[in-house]
Amino acid sequence: MKKDIAFIVSGAVLFIAAMFVPDSMNILKFILFLTAFIVSGAEVLINAVKGVVHGNVFNENTLMVVAAIGAFFIKEYPEAVFVVLFYRVGELFENYAVRKSRKSISDVMNICPEYANLVKDGSTQRVEPDEVNIGDIISVAAGEKIPLDGVVVSGSSFVDTSALTGESVPREVKENDEILSGCINKNGVLTIKVTKSFDDSTVSRILELVETASAKKSKSEKFITKFAKYYTPTVLALALMLAVLPPLLIDGATFSDYIYRALSFLVVSCPCALVISVPLAFFGGIGGAAKQGILIKGGTYLEMLASADKVVFDKTGTLTKGVFAVKKINSVGISDGELLELAAYAENISSHPIAQSLRDAYKKQIDLTRISESEELAGHGVSAVIDGKKVLAGNSKLMEKANIPFNKEEENGTTVYIAVDNSFKGSIIISDEIKQDAESLIPALKKSGIAQAYMLTGDSKESARSVASRLKIDTVYSELLPGDKVSKLEKIMSHSKGKTVYVGDGINDAPVLARADVGVAMGALGSDAAIEAADIVIMNDEPSKLAMSIGIAKKTMNIAKENIIFSIAIKIIILILCSLNIVGIGVAVFGDVGVMVLAVLNSFRALNSIKEK
Amino acid sequence: MVKKVKLHDLCCANCAAKIEDKISKLDGVESVTVNFLTEKMIMNADESKMEDILSRIEKIVHKIEPDVEIEYI
DSSP states (O other): OHHHHHHHHHHHHHHHHHHHSOTTSHHHHHHHHHHHHHHHHHHHHHHHHHHHHTTOOSSHHHHHHHHHHHHHHTTOHHHHHHHHHHHHHHHHHHHHHHHHHHHHHHHHTTTOOOOEEEEETTEEEEEOGGGOOTTOEEEEOTTOBOOSOEEEEEOOEEEEOHHHHOOOSOEEEOTTOEEOTTOEEOSSOEEEEEOSOGGGSHHHHHHHHHHGGGGSOOHHHHHHHHHHHHHHHHHHHHHHHHHHHHHHHSTTOOHHHHHHHHHHHHHHTOOHHHHHHHHHHHHHHHHHHHHTTEEEOOHHHHHHHHTEEEEEEESTTTTBOOOOEEEEEEESSSOHHHHHHHHHHHGGGOOSHHHHHHHHHHOSOOOGGGEEEEEEETTTEEEEEETTEEEEEEOHHHHHHTTOOOOOOOSSSEEEEEEETTEEEEEEEEEOOBOGGGTTHHHHHHHTTOOEEEEEOSSOHHHHHHHHHHHTOSEEEOSOOHHHHHHHHHHHHHTOSSEEEEEEOSSSOHHHHHHSSEEEEESOTTOHHHHHHOSEEESSSOTHHHHHHHHHHHHHHHHHHHHHHHHHHHHHHHHHHHHTTSSOHHHHHIIIIIHHHHHHHHHHHHHTTTTTO | OEEEEEEETOOOHHHHHHHHHHHHTSTTEEEEEEETTTTEEEEEEOGGGHHHHHHHHHHHHHHHOTTOEEEEO
8 A cells, every 4th residue: 555655755756847848848748747657657558458468458458448548549648647546546445435434344254263272171171162162161361252142050150242233331140141152251261161162153144144144136237237237338339430420420520639639538437336236235234233232134225114004013022021020919718828839830841931931930949850841832822731730720711711710810011811721720920021222212213204003912912902003003913823923013014005013032033033124133142043033133132223223234235225326426426527528537547446436435324324313 | 156256456346346247157156246345255156067157257367357366265
């Protein structure tokens, strides 16, 4: 880069000197121009020759060289030097801008751990993360990155998850806590039992995801690549016609005049500004989002997100914390403790948050020998045989299906009804809390162009209604089975002109995520299934990140559109002006590198879109 | 089979697009993207034809951008 600057500066000095030499000393003037041309243009010339040798005749360098040499031949010396000089300056800016955006991207990606401290036979050994096996013990000192996903065996510390989630508050971890690769250990020494191989660990999966993001190209990216493909040959053909036809057909038109105009065309014909402008905007948007813990799997999803007019939310774990606590126990004929015990045993096979809260409330260890059979009934609950008795635990539909008379609960929250050998034994009410930042989400979405907000849930009407009215959600569908969610979503989508976004936790709604135009998984840190199924992954569990994502998408689309319109319009205007000889080759060079630099600078705004907020 | 290739010193966005276009037309290549900014190519191609494909890729890349260094990762 320094070498480039040296050549450019000396070229520029010679050029200015030549300009000041009076016309009477034309030999000196010519020599100065020629030296300026060679000093600043040698590299362009070498690259052009290389390109031609490799059979790639129409590259940027050859176009510039032909234009410059052409200008020399028709005795437009200052113009000739100006072409190569300005081209080099532009290239320099462009390289700088590209390097800078590459760096910002790699900073985002700078979460990959370089090594792991493997503990074996009492000694610690530094190894590559991919050499560590599942079940191995590793130790992580303060300041080091957690290399693989695992469980803390000993030690406690605060970990910085900002690289993964964009969240700046460190998270506390202690013994038996799950810990994810890519986080940074802030203070204590942690000993971790590895639970996932390096390739399956969070950090590898995230890197993979962002790197392959470019594979899903947006419509505007495809458009501009296609446009560029036809653009260059068309302009070159026009240049040839411009050089030859007018002098032959029009009286008084000279070859040198029209060749000069044609040379300007050659300079403007380079498509790089067009090709780079759109992907760079998208890449900036994706990179800027990644900094905030929002992973976007491709430009096409940004595009769809920007034109979305409907958002469909899952309730539990998305708008509510999904952390349930037992609020009330209504037992019938047995003690509250016995009822809770039955519920906890019955729900033992389920990984549903409700089941977890029952086990948490029960507190005691589950004696597996007492459970002889158990089965999950999707959308209803569970059925299990405990101490030889058939226990049903689930929602009101489960009781109705089994024809068991029961006392319907009207209280706010989720109710688990329990029956033993087909006789109703009581209900347990579990409630969930609305996430703090969900309260302002819907008004924020409405401002950014979302017309309708929906909520789908398997929960009862009452609990769904209360959540929906607090959050100002327009339409609620409750008591849905997992399969119903897809058909409800399809119904919503069929009435929709714009795109439909579905936001869920990705744990049991993978088909819905896949069906939506844009599937957003929330709180996905550590959930492989969610990362897999979604198009956009919000690493932490803040619903407000959805509004942020839409903001980034809209801004990125604006920048991409500006870049397309701006670069095409300027090129066409310059072509027209050049053909009429209103502007010369100098402006034409601006039509190439200048436009590109401006497009690159404009795209930076996408990367930094968050900082401005 | 997915193959990832790093293209060091990829310096022109249009060249990246050209490389992508040419490679996508090779026999046995299902999909390919060349990301100008990460300088990475991600290709999904028939494993049995991989050797032939890779040697063709090398030719294509060097024809369009002679200074690019190819690294298989």
